[in-house]
Amino acid sequence: MKVLILVRVLWPGGVQRAAFKEAYELMKRGHDVDLVFIRETQREVKYSSSINYTVLYPPTVKKRLLGKIFWKLTSIYAKGRGDDATIDLDLIFLYEMRRKKNYDVVIYYDQWTALFSWVRKLKEKVWEIRGKKGGGEKKVVFVHETPLSNPNPPLLPKLIDRLGLWKANCIITNAEANREALERYGYKNVFTLYLGSDPVDSPNFSSREDIALSVTMWDAGRHPERLVEISRRLRRGKVVIAGDWADRTLLEKYRNMRNEHLEVTGPLQEEELRELYRRSKAFIRFGYNERGPGMGSLEALSYGIPLIVNRGIGITEVIKDKENGFIVEENDFDGISKILDELFVNEEMWNKIYENNRKLAESLSWNKHGERLDEIIRKIANE
Numbered sequence: 532m533k534v535l536i537l538v539r540v541l542w543p544g545g546v547q548r549a550a551f552k553e554a555y556e557l558m559k560r561g562h563d564v565d566l567v568f569i570r571e572t573q574r575e576v577k578y579s580s581s582i583n584y585t586v587l588y589p590p591t592v593k594k595r596l597l598g599k600i601f602w603k604l605t606s607i608y609a610k611g612r613g614d615d616a617t618i619d620l621d622l623i624f625l626y627e628m629r630r631k632k633n634y635d636v637v638i639y640y641d642q643w644t645a646l647f648s649w650v651r652k653l654k655e656k657v658w659e660i661r662g663k664k665g666g667g668e669k670k671v672v673f674v675h676e677t678p679l680s681n682p683n684p685p686l687l688p689k690l691i692d693r694l695g696l697w698k699a700n701c702i703i704t705n706a707e708a709n710r711e712a713l714e715r716y717g718y719k720n721v722f723t724l725y726l727g728s729d730p731v732d733s734p735n736f737s738s739r740e741d742i743a744l745s746v747t748m749w750d751a752g753r754h755p756e757r758l759v760e761i762s763r764r765l766r767r768g769k770v771v772i773a774g775d776w777a778d779r780t781l782l783e784k785y786r787n788m789r790n791e792h793l794e795v796t797g798p799l800q801e802e803e804l805r806e807l808y809r810r811s812k813a814f815i816r817f818g819y820n821e822r823g824p825g826m827g828s829l830e831a832l833s834y835g836i837p838l839i840v841n842r843g844i845g846i847t848e849v850i851k852d853k854e855n856g857f858i859v860e861e862n863d864f865d866g867i868s869k870i871l872d873e874l875f876v877n878e879e880m881w882n883k884i885y886e887n888n889r890k891l892a893e894s895l896s897w898n899k900h901g902e903r904l905d906e907i908i909r910k911i912a913n914e
Contacts, residue, residue, distance in 0.1 A: 532634075532635040537638070539643055541572065542574050543576050551582050569588060624650065636671060637671065649697065704722070730835075731808075736812070736885070739812050742810055745772055747827055749782070750781070754861070757864070763790065765872065832888045837881060
């Protein structure tokens with residue numbers, strides 16, 4: 532089948548890594564896949580060289596008047612994410628207006644990219660009236676997060692979800708909490724599909740360092756200050772805050788907070804990040820109103836690393852407390868630092884968690900993810 536995966540922006544984030552993985556898995560199963568990003572950023576990105584992808588607009592389009600307007604609107608919707616996170620509604624609309632190629636299935640990689648899918652439906656109606664061939668595309672929306680999982684979702688995000696998910700043939704989401712929320716609001720054909728985690732050959736306890744790693748695309752809403760507080764209470768080892776920052780001024784602020792138990796790396800190449808995973812004895816991930824498991828947590832599982840995560844974050848759907856790591860209160864800085872001090876020296880406890888995480892990673896492999904995704908899109912294509 533001809534499949535389009537449409538993503539808003541190309542930058543070094545977990546969603547983008549997932550898009551490349553899914554494109555590869557579908558190609559492996561014989562599909563003709565186009566991976567398209569609406570806009571590029573100035574951040575260096577190096578993903579799989581085996582995947583051909585298209586970026587429609589360069590970073591400079593942010594300077595257009597509409598770009599500045601949409602940035603203001605985005606900053607209200609998603610505070611502290613930096614101008615690279617701008618939701619370019621006009622560019623998404625133009626793409627749907629100009630797109631000539633017809634696909635069997637289009638996978639919109641969030642509700643925003645699906646906002647103007649009605650344009651395609653309208654064009655199909657016109658073709659039908661004129662007796663032309665074409666149309667019949669199946670619409671799939673991948674929901675990584677939805678405001679509907681919150682008790683009282685704000686009106687605007689609810690409206691965006693309603694418009695983006697309109698007439699979707701199916702909805703794929705990465706957490707049971709999201710699926711349940713969407714179904715409560717009356718959405719049908721909703722499937723939970725956890726992102727993948729392939730086991731990686733990695734060093735044993737004695738070959739690793741006393742490092743508690745935390746990786747994400749950082750912004751103020753990720754509360755990196757809590758990791759700083761944990762580092763100040765450590766008796767040994769260090770916390771490493773790794774990855775790019777949506778707001779680079781915050782990166783410099785936190786670099787200036789470095790101490791003997793804290794390191795802030797900034798942007799990393801993929802090989803540098805993999806090396807950090809291989810060296811680390813623990814992985815910390817705190818999430819706030821996040822129902823998805825997070826690519827960083829899944830990647831840490833693939834290296835067998837014990838996780839330390841807060842209650843309510845999506846990864847707690849798939850891990851068990853004290854079997855795969857520790858589920859904690861994110862403000863319990865003393866308690867978390869004590870757990871890290873123990874993990875850094877207790878080889879027996881660490882090895883037990885390591886083995887559990889390797890088995891869990893095998894059950895969440897990208898190959899199994901690809902099989903299920905293939906099954907879903909073939910099913911809706913034939914409906």
